[in-house]
Amino acid sequence: MQRSRRRERLLTHLALLAVAGVTLTPYLWLLSTSLKERTAVFTPTPEWLPWPVRLQNYLDVFGMAPFGLFLVNTLLVVTGILAVQLVTITLAAYVFARRRFRGDTVLFFLFLLQMMIPIHATFVPNFLTLRALDLLNTRLAMMLPFFASGYGTFLLRQTFKQIPRDLEDAAVIDGCSGLRFLWHVLIPLAKPMLVAFGLISLVSHWNDYLWPLIVTDTPDVRTLTIGLGMFVQQESGADWTLLMAATAYVTAPLMVIFLLFQRKFIESFMLSGLKG
Amino acid sequence: MPRSNPDPALAKAAPLTRPRVAAAAAPRLAARLRGLSPYGYLLPSLVFLTVFTYGPLLVAFTLSLFRWNVLTPRPVFVGLKNYLQMLGDPLFWLVMRNNLFYALGTIPVTMALGLLLALLVNARGLRGKGFYRVALFHPTMIPMVAAGMLWVWLFNPGIGLVNYYLGFLGVGKIEWLYDRHWALPAIILMSIWKHFGYFMLIFLAGLQNIPGELYEAAGLEGAGAWHQFRFITFPLLAPATLFVFLVSIISSFQVFDQVYVMTQGGPADQTNVLIFYIYQHAFRFWDLGMGSTLTVTFVALLLASVALLYRTFGRRVYYAAE
Numbered sequence A: 001m002q003r004s005r006r007r008e009r010l011l012t013h014l015a016l017l018a019v020a021g022v023t024l025t026p027y028l029w030l031l032s033t034s035l036k037e038r039t040a041v042f043t044p045t046p047e048w049l050p051w052p053v054r055l056q057n058y059l060d061v062f063g064m065a066p067f068g069l070f071l072v073n074t075l076l077v078v079t080g081i082l083a084v085q086l087v088t089i090t091l092a093a094y095v096f097a098r099r100r101f102r103g104d105t106v107l108f109f110l111f112l113l114q115m116m117i118p119i120h121a122t123f124v125p126n127f128l129t130l131r132a133l134d135l136l137n138t139r140l141a142m143m144l145p146f147f148a149s150g151y152g153t154f155l156l157r158q159t160f161k162q163i164p165r166d167l168e169d170a171a172v173i174d175g176c177s178g179l180r181f182l183w184h185v186l187i188p189l190a191k192p193m194l195v196a197f198g199l200i201s202l203v204s205h206w207n208d209y210l211w212p213l214i215v216t217d218t219p220d221v222r223t224l225t226i227g228l229g230m231f232v233q234q235e236s237g238a239d240w241t242l243l244m245a246a247t248a249y250v251t252a253p254l255m256v257i258f259l260l261f262q263r264k265f266i267e268s269f270m271l272s273g274l275k276g
Numbered sequence B: 001m002p003r004s005n006p007d008p009a010l011a012k013a014a015p016l017t018r019p020r021v022a023a024a025a026a027p028r029l030a031a032r033l034r035g036l037s038p039y040g041y042l043l044p045s046l047v048f049l050t051v052f053t054y055g056p057l058l059v060a061f062t063l064s065l066f067r068w069n070v071l072t073p074r075p076v077f078v079g080l081k082n083y084l085q086m087l088g089d090p091l092f093w094l095v096m097r098n099n100l101f102y103a104l105g106t107i108p109v110t111m112a113l114g115l116l117l118a119l120l121v122n123a124r125g126l127r128g129k130g131f132y133r134v135a136l137f138h139p140t141m142i143p144m145v146a147a148g149m150l151w152v153w154l155f156n157p158g159i160g161l162v163n164y165y166l167g168f169l170g171v172g173k174i175e176w177l178y179d180r181h182w183a184l185p186a187i188i189l190m191s192i193w194k195h196f197g198y199f200m201l202i203f204l205a206g207l208q209n210i211p212g213e214l215y216e217a218a219g220l221e222g223a224g225a226w227h228q229f230r231f232i233t234f235p236l237l238a239p240a241t242l243f244v245f246l247v248s249i250i251s252s253f254q255v256f257d258q259v260y261v262m263t264q265g266g267p268a269d270q271t272n273v274l275i276f277y278i279y280q281h282a283f284r285f286w287d288l289g290m291g292s293t294l295t296v297t298f299v300a301l302l303l304a305s306v307a308l309l310y311r312t313f314g315r316r317v318y319y320a321a322e
Helices: A002-034 A056-064 A067-098 A104-116 A119-132 A139-146 A150-162 A165-173 A178-189 A191-206 A210-215 A224-235 A240-260 A262-271 B008-013 B018-025 B027-036 B039-063 B081-087 B090-121 B129-141 B144-154 B161-168 B183-208 B212-220 B225-236 B238-253 B257-262 B274-284 B288-321
Strands: none
Touching: A002 A240, A002 B090, A002 B129, A002 B144, A002 B161, A002 B183, A056 A067, A056 A240, A067 A104, A067 A139, A067 A150, A067 A178, A067 A191, A067 A224, A067 A240, A067 B039, A104 A150, A104 B039, A104 B288, A119 A139, A119 A210, A119 B039, A119 B274, A119 B288, A139 A210, A139 B039, A150 A191, A165 A178, A178 A191, A191 A240, A191 A262, A210 A224, A210 B257, A210 B274, A224 A240, A224 B144, A224 B257, A240 A262, A240 B129, A240 B144, A262 B129, A262 B183, B039 B288, B081 B288, B090 B129, B090 B183, B090 B238, B090 B274, B129 B183, B144 B183, B144 B257, B183 B238, B183 B257, B212 B225, B225 B238, B238 B288, B257 B274, B274 B288
């Protein structure tokens, strides 16, 4: 019995190591390539350890495209989206969790339905709206369609619902109701869910591509992902070491934060699928 | 809740005496907000939902009935002509076929891999869980565009890693993204790599919600591993499975970024998918009428698929979750 358990454990590890190895290979190969000399990639068998190590690639990439500016733009866009989302979803989640009012089910259904409506379906009309508002080629244009989040509202409503009603009654007696109750009681208690939603929102908008591609046309407002896309088109396969250095640069910020706070990230993404 | 014994979480989170001071300053504002509510609370979200989600759907539907392109700079009402033109275009059917092929290639594999790995990682007392989770989940953190770029390099026919390692298995050199038969499978492979780790986490979350006593009881009754999976794990995972199924259907409809970076729909439109096709019409050919027609078709197909999924599995899941 004991021996078969141990063999089972060993097989589990072997299977997991095999899949983990295959999964890690692409990113490790990216890092390896990004540190090689330009001609060192043309070898008949893959050389995993770059030698000599060429850090210069990363500096060269910076010289060829304004990746620093792209990074600033990305940060502004993702934090801007999240800041507004946190306000809109908290207010909406609060009334959906705590109040009954005319039309509440219909309105809640509208919020839920937004989760099913792919953002891509709105791109043509949204493009026309922003053109009419003269907002094309601005950072705001990249943020506006994402300010309301049915998904975030839903997650947060489920969390608020789990907070005992007695708490609100007690707070009202203490003269703390409405917005102040929300701010001083519900929000602190819902913090894990807010953090989870925040991380998911940051990651998904860090990765946005098509919408920023449609509404921007000059480098000064463009984000990292768009910058990488343009860089690829200029370079088109000419120099793999530079392309991989640029790719590494675009992925590095999220990857580093992920490795530092992996537990929080993993927990958050696990929460994202929970249904109330 | 007895007032003399306040909830410790509440006490920590909210010093309830503080707001009183602020209350004196803005009683009228507070009263006004109470008068507005609850619609006042919903207003910010509703404004954005109306302007950027539901309004646009109506606009897209309206525009789909108009001809509006470079040759017709003012929209002209044409009824259902755009739809007929769409249905008569062989390229539309090729695009539909590609989307279907992509869905069939990615969804079963990512779901099965996600479930299997979740079961393995969830084994009790397994060491190195943290490492496995990070190793399997990290592709989720990579922007799809960057991942696409990386895989263009991996799929390089001459010096790419994929061909090199497949060579050990006796597979001959494949042209991958340049080959009309292999380009879509290449994109599917890359997408599986990108997505399965997230699904594994959702299944893991589902597994952790299953009470351990159930397995103990089943063990006492002499149920083997397969029976425990079949009669405990699988039914109780149903909500997670439904969620993963739903997310993967939606994301298979929306596949775009990797196609844009890796193939631009080529070779010979063999990787042209719905969103890329819409993008081409609307923002390359500036045919906004046809772009809208395709958009409406896209939404209708997606919502129909989701509804079908719920009709088929939703009720069963509900009972299982009770």
